[in-house]
Amino acid sequence: MDRPIDLHDYQPTLPDNLNPLDPAELATLFDGLRIQTRHIAAHPYDPNTWLQRGITLMKLRYPELAVGDGYKAGLLAGEALKGLGDGKWGLGARMGFWMLLEDDEAEEDGWEREMLRRYLDGLQRKARELVEQNLELWPAFEEGRFRRRKYPWMPPEFASRGDEVLRVINDEFKDNGGRALRNGTGQICSVRRHAFGVDPNGEKPTHDVLGVFATREIAPDSTILIDQSRIWGCNGPGAAGSLENLNGGMGCGEPIHPNLPSEDTSLDLRWIRAATGKNARCSLVFMRALLCAIQDGGVDRNSLSHPLIARLTPCYPAERIHRFSLANDIALPHTFLRTQGGVDIFANPFFDTWVFSTISSRILSNSCGDPLAECLSPLFSLFNHSCEPNVRWELHKDHRTVVVRSVGRMRAGEQLFVEYDAFLSGEGVGRRREGLWRWLEGPCGCGRCLREEEEEEGRRVDEKMEGVELGKGKEWDGGEKPVL
Numbered sequence: 050m051d052r053p054i055d056l057h058d059y060q061p062t063l064p065d066n067l068n069p070l071d072p073a074e075l076a077t078l079f080d081g082l083r084i085q086t087r088h089i090a091a092h093p094y095d096p097n098t099w100l101q102r103g104i105t106l107m108k109l110r111y112p113e114l115a116v117g118d119g120y121k122a123g124l125l126a127g128e129a130l131k132g133l134g135d136g137k138w139g140l141g142a143r144m145g146f147w148m149l150l151e152d153d154e155a156e157e158d159g160w161e162r163e164m165l166r167r168y169l170d171g172l173q174r175k176a177r178e179l180v181e182q183n184l185e186l187w188p189a190f191e192e193g194r195f196r197r198r199k200y201p202w203m204p205p206e207f208a209s210r211g212d213e214v215l216r217v218i219n220d221e222f223k224d225n226g227g228r229a230l231r232n233g234t235g236q237i238c239s240v241r242r243h244a245f246g247v248d249p250n251g252e253k254p255t256h257d258v259l260g261v262f263a264t265r266e267i268a269p270d271s272t273i274l275i276d277q278s279r280i281w282g283c284n285g286p287g288a289a290g291s292l293e294n295l296n297g298g299m300g301c302g303e304p305i306h307p308n309l310p311s312e313d314t315s316l317d318l319r320w321i322r323a324a325t326g327k328n329a330r331c332s333l334v335f336m337r338a339l340l341c342a343i344q345d346g347g348v349d350r351n352s353l354s355h356p357l358i359a360r361l362t363p364c365y366p367a368e369r370i371h372r373f374s375l376a377n378d379i380a381l382p383h384t385f386l387r388t389q390g391g392v393d394i395f396a397n398p399f400f401d402t403w404v405f406s407t408i409s410s411r412i413l414s415n416s417c418g419d420p421l422a423e424c425l426s427p428l429f430s431l432f433n434h435s436c437e438p439n440v441r442w443e444l445h446k447d448h449r450t451v452v453v454r455s456v457g458r459m460r461a462g463e464q465l466f467v468e469y470d471a472f473l474s475g476e477g478v479g480r481r482r483e484g485l486w487r488w489l490e491g492p493c494g495c496g497r498c499l500r501e502e503e504e505e506e507g508r509r510v511d512e513k514m515e516g517v518e519l520g521k522g523k524e525w526d527g528g529e530k531p532v533l
């Protein structure tokens with residue numbers, strides 16, 4: 050957030066942006082945002098720096114980010130207040146450190162201590178107010194509403210997929226064809242840049258459109274890919290291994306899920322399952338994405354640069370409004386990062402709330418699953434969608450292995466299409482397009498959709514004509530009344 054931005058890239062995430070901010074006001078707010086972000090870098094444990102930036106983010110109409118900063122301000126003020134209760138400690142300048150006081154100093158310090166207590170109390174209250182102001186559904190729910198948008202300060206290297214990301218993916222495809230399938234025939238498919246059609250919003254550079262293509266002829270009903278993921282989650286078993294989730298909804302019966310036998314007990318994720326109930330699978334996928342970034346790249350790197358996250362693009366459907374929850378989307382990832390990720394959530398800018406929000410948008414547009422489990426597959430997520438797919442897929446019982454098989458015979462060079470949501474297959478074109486909002490930015494433009502759209506259009510025209518010719522009194526739904 051400390052980068053200069055192009056104001057043309059600014060898109061607020063607040064759902065009702067009725068009176069757009071004028072450009073001069075916007076420029077001032079973004080200047081403030083940059084300065085406050087630098088203040089945070091210099092004094093990360095000062096609750097007031099977080100509160101001030103949170104207020105700027107609210108004015109810039111990013112409710113989910115304002116809540117993130119307000120939450121951190123409240124946390125810091127609360128922790129400082131707790132420290133004050135113990136008379137032996139005094140607060141260092143801008144709260145960056147604690148000092149052990151001499152005995153006489155501790156007594157003289159009483160008045161200053163009281164002033165500091167009042168100041169921190171006030172900050173904590175304001176931080177709470179900032180959070181509540183941005184939770185639209187509060188007090189009934191501690192939830193806010195927002196639209197998913199690209200943040201204008203996103204560094205360009207994270208905004209689209211570079212050649213290095215493509216090279217990594219193609220090495221994985223090569224590896225998968227040769228090793229995972231153990232069929233000795235080597236690579237079966239590869240990914241490449243493939244600009245098809247026109248981006249409906251005219252916003253995405255078409256060079257960033259990828260597709261998966263057959264690199265050789267593929268026989269009908271053959272296995273193309275066995276894709277195992279590290280980023281997965283399930284609603285897990287309930288108490289005493291029941292099939293119910295702890296907090297309602299269905300779970301699975303695997304006693305150690307959502308952990309794996311190979312995992313260290315220090316990374317026991319069952320508390321997340323208990324805290325998030327029937328949404329556990331989605332929260333767990335998100336935590337595992339953060340964990341992957343930390344395990345592979347350490348904590349001093351932006352998690353958006355991790356190859357499993359850098360390969361994903363998000364969808365930003367224009368009209369879709371999402372909910373975010375203070376408990377599950379803000380407090381939970383911060384607690385996870387502090388307790389199990391070893392991340393200093395105040396001093397480390399690589400795990401800021403805007404990074405969370407960007408990762409969660411990418412997961413939403415690329416993961417697959419069922420009501421019990423969710424999985425972000427490293428290679429499968431790169432397949433494009435068609436409502437008449439030439440490959441089919443299945444998520445195994447382990448919740449993290451996706452197997453892709455061909456339907457009919459395929460030529461070398463042919464693009465492989467999957468159907469993202471098989472439950473939509475029997476629906477009409479309108480329902481299908483509506484149901485695909487998570488994965489496709491505009492209406493699905495596959496062959497079947499275009500054909501059915503044309504047929505429907507034709508039917509509508511026929512019906513109108515029928516009504517006119519037979520004079521059945523059908524309502525004319527627009528334009529001039531027909532002359533009979």
Ligand SMILES: [Zn+2]
Binds near residue numbers: 303306307422
């Ligand atoms: Zn499970």
Ligand SMILES: [Zn+2]
Binds near residue numbers: 437495496497
């Ligand atoms: Zn379609």
